[in-house]
Each structure stands twice: as C-alpha cells, then as structure tokens.
Amino acid sequence: MKPFLDRDLRIAPIDVYVDPPQPRARAIITHGHADHARAGHGAVLATPDTIAIMKTRYGEDAAGRWEELPFGEKRDIDGVTVSLHPAGHILGSAQVLLEHRGQRIVVTGDYKRLPDRTAQPFELLACDLLVTEATFGLPVFQHPKPTDEIGRLLRSVAAFPERAHVIGCYALGKAQRVISLLRQAGYNAPIYLHGAMIRLCELYVERGIPLGDLRHSLDVPKAELAGQIVIAPPSAIKDRWSRRLPDPVLAVASGWMSVKQRARQSGVELPLVISDHADWNELRQTIGETGAGTVWVTHGREDALIYWSQQQGLAAEPLNIEAYEDGPEDEQ
Amino acid sequence: MKKFAQLLELLALTPSRNRKIEALTQYFATTPDPDRGYALAILTGALSFKNVKPAVLRDVVTREVDPVLFGMSYDYVGDLGETIALIWPHHGAQDDLPSLTDLIELFNTTSKSELPALIASLLTRAAINERWALVKLATGALRIGLSARLAKTALANMSGKDLQQLEEIWHGITLPYTELFDWLEDKGERPDIDHASRFHPMMLSNPIDEEKDLAVLAPADFAAEWKWDGIRVQLILGKGKVSLFSRTGDDIAGAFPDLVDNVFGEAVLDGELLVGRDFEPDLFNALQQRLNRKVATPKLQEEFPAFVRVYDMLFDGGQDIRPLAWSERRAHLEDWFARNPQRRLDLSEVLTFADWPSLADLRRKGAAEHGHEGVMLKLRTSPYVPGRPKGLWFKWKRDPNVVDAILMYAQRGHGKRSSFYSDYTFGVWKGNEIVPIGKAYFGFTDEELRQLDKWVRNNTVAAFGPVREVRKELVFEVAFDSAQASTRHKSGVALRFPRINRIRWDKPAAEAATLDDMQIFLEAT
Numbered sequence: 102m103k104p105f106l107d108r109d110l111r112i113a114p115i116d117v118y119v120d121p122p123q124p125r126a127r128a129i130i131t132h133g134h135a136d137h138a139r140a141g142h143g144a145v146l147a148t149p150d151t152i153a154i155m156k157t158r159y160g161e162d163a164a165g166r167w168e169e170l171p172f173g174e175k176r177d178i179d180g181v182t183v184s185l186h187p188a189g190h191i192l193g194s195a196q197v198l199l200e201h202r203g204q205r206i207v208v209t210g211d212y213k214r215l216p217d218r219t220a221q222p223f224e225l226l227a228c229d230l231l232v233t234e235a236t237f238g239l240p241v242f243q244h245p246k247p248t249d250e251i252g253r254l255l256r257s258v259a260a261f262p263e264r265a266h267v268i269g270c271y272a273l274g275k276a277q278r279v280i281s282l283l284r285q286a287g288y289n290a291p292i293y294l295h296g297a298m299i300r301l302c303e304l305y306v307e308r309g310i311p312l313g314d315l316r317h318s319l320d321v322p323k324a325e326l327a328g329q330i331v332i333a334p335p336s337a338i339k340d341r342w343s344r345r346l347p348d349p350v351l352a353v354a355s356g357w358m359s360v361k362q363r364a365r366q367s368g369v370e371l372p373l374v375i376s377d378h379a380d381w382n383e384l385r386q387t388i389g390e391t392g393a394g395t396v397w398v399t400h401g402r403e404d405a406l407i408y409w410s411q412q413q414g415l416a417a418e419p420l421n422i423e424a425y426e427d428g429p430e431d432e433q
Numbered sequence: 434m435k436k437f438a439q440l441l442e443l444l445a446l447t448p449s450r451n452r453k454i455e456a457l458t459q460y461f462a463t464t465p466d467p468d469r470g471y472a473l474a475i476l477t478g479a480l481s482f483k484n485v486k487p488a489v490l491r492d493v494v495t496r497e498v499d500p501v502l503f504g505m506s507y508d509y510v511g512d513l514g515e516t517i518a519l520i521w522p523h524h525g526a527q528d529d530l531p532s533l534t535d536l537i538e539l540f541n542t543t544s545k546s547e548l549p550a551l552i553a554s555l556l557t558r559a560a561i562n563e564r565w566a567l568v569k570l571a572t573g574a575l576r577i578g579l580s581a582r583l584a585k586t587a588l589a590n591m592s593g594k595d596l597q598q599l600e601e602i603w604h605g606i607t608l609p610y611t612e613l614f615d616w617l618e619d620k621g622e623r624p625d626i627d628h629a630s631r632f633h634p635m636m637l638s639n640p641i642d643e644e645k646d647l648a649v650l651a652p653a654d655f656a657a658e659w660k661w662d663g664i665r666v667q668l669i670l671g672k673g674k675v676s677l678f679s680r681t682g683d684d685i686a687g688a689f690p691d692l693v694d695n696v697f698g699e700a701v702l703d704g705e706l707l708v709g710r711d712f713e714p715d716l717f718n719a720l721q722q723r724l725n726r727k728v729a730t731p732k733l734q735e736e737f738p739a740f741v742r743v744y745d746m747l748f749d750g751g752q753d754i755r756p757l758a759w760s761e762r763r764a765h766l767e768d769w770f771a772r773n774p775q776r777r778l779d780l781s782e783v784l785t786f787a788d789w790p791s792l793a794d795l796r797r798k799g800a801a802e803h804g805h806e807g808v809m810l811k812l813r814t815s816p817y818v819p820g821r822p823k824g825l826w827f828k829w830k831r832d833p834n835v836v837d838a839i840l841m842y843a844q845r846g847h848g849k850r851s852s853f854y855s856d857y858t859f860g861v862w863k864g865n866e867i868v869p870i871g872k873a874y875f876g877f878t879d880e881e882l883r884q885l886d887k888w889v890r891n892n893t894v895a896a897f898g899p900v901r902e903v904r905k906e907l908v909f910e911v912a913f914d915s916a917q918a919s920t921r922h923k924s925g926v927a928l929r930f931p932r933i934n935r936i937r938w939d940k941p942a943a944e945a946a947t948l949d950d951m952q953i954f955l956e957a958t
Contacts, residue, residue, distance in 0.1 A: 239502075239505060239506050239509055240498060240502050240503075240506055240520045240522070241506045241509065241510055241516060241519035241520045242519070243519065243520075245561060339845070339851050339852060340852055341852055341890075343852055344852055359519060360510055360515060360519070361442070361445055361446070361515060361565065362510070362511065362512050362515055362576070364446060365445055365446055365577075365578075368448060368847060368851050369446065370446050370447055370448065371446070372446065402505075402509070404505055405502050405505045405506070408499075408501055408502065408505075409499075409502065412499070
C-alpha cells in the first residue's frame with residue numbers, strides 16, 4: 102500500500118505538514134522544541150500544552166490560527182482522521198496518529214518511555230508505517246536510570262559544600278525534568294535559575310507540574326550560592342555568566358553525556374546522563390511493538406536503526422528532512 | 434574495583450590539578466595494600482597484560498554485538514574502550530567485581546583461550562562506570578590526561594615525604610610497592626635500591642637576574658658552558674644495560690637504539706640529547722623528528738643520528754660522586770672520557786672568559802652565529818644537588834626576539850580560564866593581508882586577561898565554535914626564542930616558545946611587523 106504521507110511529512114490528501122521546518126498553511130506540531138515547532142504557520146494543530154508553550158516562546162501571533170486537540174480526541178480533516186497521543190518527551194509532546202482508508206501511520210516526534218512527572222506518559226500505537234526519531238539511534242546509547250544520575254548529583258553537592266553546582270540543561274523540558282527529579286529524590290532546597298529558564302518553568306507550574314521553591318540566580322550574592330544547585334542553558338555555563346558562581350562544578354544533563362571522552366573534551370566535570378529521548382533499546386522495542394512493516398527514520402543517527410530494522414525484515418529508509426541542529430550542547 | 438573506577442572517572446573529568454591530587458591522595462590513604470600498589474602501577478603506566486590486547490576485546494564484543502553496528506558505534510565514539518563499555522548488551526546482577534588485586538591476578542593467570550570468556554563475564558557483572566574502568570585497565574590505555582608525576586606528587590602529599598626522595602627510588606621499586614607505602618607511612622625504612630643503575634633526579638638551574646646576580650657573583654667562581662638546544666637526559670651505562678632517561682624520569686632508550694647500542698663504559702652521565710653528524714648539532718626541529726616515538730626507523734636513525742653532549746657525571750663506575758664539587762666531577766668526567774673512547778658521546782666545552790661583559794659578548798655571538806640558547810653558569814664548588822637549589826647553577830638565556838603582531842583570533846581557555854578568551858592567534862602583514870605566525874596563551878597578568886577578554890567580546894567580527902575572529906586592531910609585542918621556516922604555516926614561519934610580552938594598546942595595527950621583517954629571525958637550516 103502506498104503511504105498517504107510524503108517523505109517531507111506532508112499528509113498528501115489534505116496538504117497538511119507534520120513539524121514542517123518552513124512556514125506552511127497548515128501544520129500539526131508534535132511538541133514545542135524549536136526544531137519541531139517554528140513560528141509563522143497559517144494554522145497550527147497541537148495539544149493545548151504545546152500551543153501554550155509555543156505562545157510563550159514565540160508570542161500569541163506566531164501562528165495565524167491555533168487549533169487545540171487534546172490527547173486521544175479524533176479529528177476528521179477531509180477524510181483523514183488525526184489524533185494526538187502522549188510521546189513522553191516533554192510537557193504536551195505528542196505522537197501523531199493518522200488514519201486514512203484503513204491505513205495507520207504514526208509520527209512519533211521525539212519520545213521516551215521512561216516515567217517522567219513533567220510529561221504525559223508514552224502511549225504505544227499500533228500502525229502500518231512508523232516514522233520514528235533516532236536521536237540516540239546507536240547501540241552505545243543505553244541510558245542509565247535517571248534516579249541514579251540524580252543520586253550522583255546529590256552526592257557531589259554533599260561532597261563540595263563550598264562550590265555551586267551548575268547544571269547545563271535545555272530550557273524547555275530538560276530543566277523542568279531535572280528539577281522534578283531532584284524534588285522526587287527529596288531535595289527541597291531552593292533551586293536557582295538562570296534568567297533564560299524562568300518563563301518556561303513558570304509555565305510548567307501554571308499547567309500543573311509542581312517544581313518547588315525556584316529562585317532567580319541574579320537575586321543572590323555569589324557566596325550564598327555555595328552548596329546550591331543552579332540551572333542554566335549549556336551555552337551560559339561556560340561563559341561569563343558562570344563567573345557569578347562560587348567555584349562551580351560544571352554539570353550537563355543530556356543523553357550525550359554517556360560518552361566520557363566527549364564530556365571531558367567539553368570541560369564537563371559532572372556529566373549527568375539524563376535524556377528525554379528513547380535510547381537504543383527503547384527505539385528497537387517500540388519499532389517491534391508497533392507492528393509496523395515500514396519504518397522511516399529521522400532526526401538523528403539513522404544508519405544503525407535502519408540497518409537493524411532491515412535485519413528484522415522491515416522496510417526501512419531514512420528521511421532527510423533538513424539539517425536539524427543537535428549535539429552535545431543542545432539536545433532538544 | 435568500584436572505588437578505583439570512581440577514582441578514574443574523577444581524574445578523567447576534573448580539570449583542576451589540585452583536585453586530582455586531592456582525589457589521588459585520598460585514594461592512596463584509604464585503600465589497603467596491595468590494591469593501592471596495583472592502582473599506582475596502572476595510573477603510572479607501569480602495568481600491562483601480555484594477553485589482553487585491543488583485538489581480543491574487540492573479538493569479545495563482536496561475538497555479542499553485530500559487527501556493523503559495532504563499527505558505526507566505534508566511528509561515533511572514537512575510543513575503543515569507551516565503545517565497548519557503552520555497547521556491552523548484557524547487564525547482570527552488578528554484584529561487586531573482584532578487587533583490583535584479584536582482577537590483575539586473573540588477567541595474568543588466565544590462558545589466552547579462556548580470556549574472552551573471562552572478559553565477557555566481567556563486563557556483564559560490572560556496572561557501567563566500572564565497565565569503562567575495566568576496559569581501560571585491561572588495555573592499559575587510560576587516556577585520562579594523568580601524568581606519573583601527578584601520582585607521585587599525591588604520594589608525597591599523602592606522606593609528607595619529599596618528592597625528590599620518592600623520585601630517586603621510583604625506578605628501583607617493584608610491584609605492588611608495599612615497601613614504598615610502608616616507607617611513606619613510616620612503617621618501614623626507605624627502600625634500598627641499586628643506586629648506580631637507577632634514575633637520579635636532576636640538578637636544575639635558575640634564570641640569572643642580570644642586574645642583581647651579576648653584580649655580586651665573582652666570574653672566577655663559575656664555569657660557563659653553552660646552553661644546548663636539545664633535551665636534557667641522564668644516560669646510565671651499567672654492566673650490560675644502558676638506560677636513557679628524560680628529565681621526568683621516563684626511559685626513552687627504546688627510541689634511540691643508534692645511541693644506546695654505541696656507548697661504552699660504566700657511569701651515570703648528565704648531558705644534552707642532540708641529533709646531527711660528527712657532533713655538529715642540528716636544529717631542535719630535527720631532534721623533534723625523533724622525539725615522542727616509541728621506535729626509530731632505520732631511515733630516521735640514518736637521517737638524524739643521535740648523540741649526547743655530556744656536561745656532568747653523577748657516578749664514576751659504581752662510585753657516587755654527586756657530593757663532590759663540580760670541578761672535581763669535571764675532572765672525573767674528562768678522565769673517564771680518556772679511558773672510554775666514544776662514538777656517540779662528546780664533552781660539552783667549558784668556555785673561557787675573563788669577566789661578565791666578555792661572557793655577555795660570547796653569549797650574543799653564540800646565539801647569532803650558532804643558534805645557542807644562551808650560556809650556563811655553574812659554581813665550581815657546587816655538589817650535584819637534585820632539584821633547583823638556589824645560587825649554584827644559573828642559565829643565562831639569550832635575549833628573546835620580539836615582534837609586533839596583530840591579534841587575529843581568540844579562543845576560550847580551559848579549566849579556570851574556560852570563560853575567558855585566553856588563547857590568541859596573531860599575525861603580521863603580508864602586503865595588504867595579515868597572515869598568522871603563531872599562537873600564545875600566556876605572558877599577561879590576570880588583570881590584563883580580563884581586559885583582553887573584554888576587548889575580544891567587544892570586537893568580534895565572526896565566531897566559529899569556540900573561536901572568535903576579531904577586528905584586526907590590537908597589537909601584541911610577542912617575544913619568542915627562535916623562528917624557523919615552516920611549510921605547515923600559511924606565513925611560512927613558525928615561532929618557538931612565543932609569549933605575549935606586552936599588549937600595545939597604543940600601537941596602530943598598520944605599524945605592526947611585516948612578513949619581510951620576520952626574515953632576519955629565520956635560522957639557517
């Protein structure tokens with residue numbers, strides 16, 4: 102059966118795109134990260150959380166029209182049934198399920214299956230064609246338990262009471278996840294935020310994700326940050342901003358941090374392997390469990406996942422949707 | 434093993450030298466024998482397993498992981514040990530691995546054919562960080578940026594013993610170093626070693642202060658020699674064994690078979706390793722062709738024959754002559770040379786001079802005509818004292834060359850300096866264009882660094898990752914030891930030991946040097 106989705110993720114019968122990199126008349130957006138959600142589309146269909154995130158980041162008028170579609174609700178668009186289902190990646194992140202003439206297509210967007218209190222839990226969807234992400238699509242990526250990683254962080258905080266711990270995190274999703282994991286581990290002290298983190302943390306709290314006592318790092322004299330945890334974007338922790346911190350331990354929370362040589366080269370003293378993406382084992386598990394006969398791989402290291410899928414007897418090919426920026430500094 | 438894995442990880446990721454020393458000190462102080470001795474051997478690169486080769490590990494892994502997927506992963510990670518640690522697909526109960534001592538025993542006693550099964554079972558039992566340490570340990574390739582010197586410093590730190598004393602016995606002690614730790618913890622005597630056949634920490638010199646020192650020192654009390662532009666070595670001629678140690682105590686004999694196979698007699702000598710024919714030293718560039726290589730090809734040995742220009746003697750035969758005065762040691766040395774004719778050793782000449790001004794003249798001429806680095810002054814009555822004792826030996830370097838160059842690019846530094854643009858690439862005019870001639874990251878004060886950092890941020894015209902291109906407006910007075918023609922640099926010039934002498938905030942870039950100006954510095958090759 103010929104898929105009704107084009108390789109640039111255009112839903113052919115209705116001329117609607119999923120996560121288009123260029124402005125389009127109609128777009129379905131899986132989640133609020135910049136490499137999936139761009140400003141300037143005519144109409145945006147997404148979950149209420151994702152729309153709230155896009156409005157916060159890009160402004161109320163970043164799309165001509167906003168169409169909220171809550172998780173699990175079906176919407177018929179000229180004969181194609183569209184529904185959004187939790188992807189477990191960040192708040193509001195969705196997989197897109199498309200049904201048309203008996204064919205089921207799932208676009209995962211970015212996803213993970215590990216529990217996360219800041220994102221609605223991943224839902225497995227059976228389909229004929231699976232468009233999967235592959236950010237960590239290599240067998241070297243086997244993410245450890247995030248609770249263990251937070252444990253390492255807390256041990257380091259206890260071991261260096263005279264130093265601040267600054268954690269480089271992407272401002273949307275990762276920052277709130279790390280804060281939430283810390284709270285879950287019983288860390289109830291104030292957590293200090295770089296200015297770039299504040300707006301989105303507030304949004305999460307407004308939308309019902311408790312994050313505890315958060316403070317602006319600017320409001321505090323340097324000495325008082327000793328023994329404290331500060332959250333900042335990765336770009337800030339190695340720049341001038343970090344000079345306001347007392348002898349900081351540089352930590353970065355990202356799936357890329359599993360490669361020690363890489364952490365070392367980028368000067369990260371405490372790499373925390375905390376990822377919001379499926380690791381190699383989850384990617385394979387999901388491909389198998391969806392029952393899809395065809396797999397399109399995008400966003401990341403496609404080669405290995407395609408090779409593996411073909412070994413399993415699946416039809417698999419890469420999508421080259423545009424060079425997305427990703428790398429150790431900004432896992433999105 | 435858990436503890437050792439944590440130590441390795443900390444050492445790999447901590448940029449601060451002091452914190453590394455702290456961590457090592459802590460580890461050695463709290464780990465029992467013989468585990469800590471084996472750890473010390475691993476950290477200083479003194480341990481290897483003849484049967485555990487990277488190829489064996491690769492085999493073990495590709496039995497469990499698809500070789501194509503392994504290949505893709507290795508390409509991505511770039512380090513075999515890390516790839517294996519990360520990709521290993523089996524995760525067992527993660528019970529404790531054997532102790533370091535037991536592990537080493539296992540690696541040493543397991544037969545070649547049983548080794549793969551052993552490694553596989555250890556990898557499955559290990560937690561992820563231990564797996565990383567395990568592979569590093571097994572292959573002996575730590576790659577964590579740790580020098581043996583740092584480990585020794587930690588031992589000295591732990592015990593309050595003198596680092597020199599430790600260095601002196603270092604090459605005479607054996608695994609698992611229990612006698613060393615006994616001594617460090619005052620539970621035993623200092624280990625007794627065969628002094629004539631071991632590395633002895635070298636005597637080093639202080640730079641001379643032309644105004645203060647020369648006014649009070651009597652020329653007649655000092656012997657002068659050329660300061661040679663090679664590397665300092667200690668040559669140990671034992672009965673049937675020759676060792677060649679670098680200044681840090683690394684044995685580099687393996688890289689210089691042409692030298693060590695052609696020296697005669699019994700002694701411990703101090704001198705300069707040089708390359709060249711008929712004792713005519715070549716440029717440092719030529720010597721560099723032979724440094725940092727484990728083996729020397731016949732072609733290299735032929736093209737750049739090595740020799741040692743000897744200037745001191747520590748042992749004459751088995752006799753320790755270090756307590757004797759320099760002049761007496763020199764007499765021993767000359768006498769020894771007369772008794773032991775050599776093909777690859779010669780004597781460093783003692784310069785004749787009447788007073789300081791005439792030596793200054795000689796020093797200028799030596800630099801200009803022969804490229805000598807300067808002169809050495811040695812108090813004739815000085816015993817051979819390891820370390821850098823005050824007032825005995827002086828180096829009087831030739832005046833540095835300076836050139837006014839223009840700042841072109843700045844890059845962020847490392848560790849403490851990681852938020853500062855502290856590495857500077859500078860260039861000179863070539864017509865209307867500016868071509869880079871070198872890079873320097875020191876020579877300025879912390880305050881100047883802050884000013885430079887600010888200037889770079891305010892004058893950036895483009896950024897490439899960590900590198901910023903700046904407006905070509907700031908002039909540095911760059912000092913350097915010498916300049917050599919180089920095909921690797923666009924400008925055709927390579928500077929040796931460049932540093933920022935002064936920041937010329939006042940000088941317009943148009944008045945900086947040109948490539949033509951550089952020609953007078955180029956040494957003849």
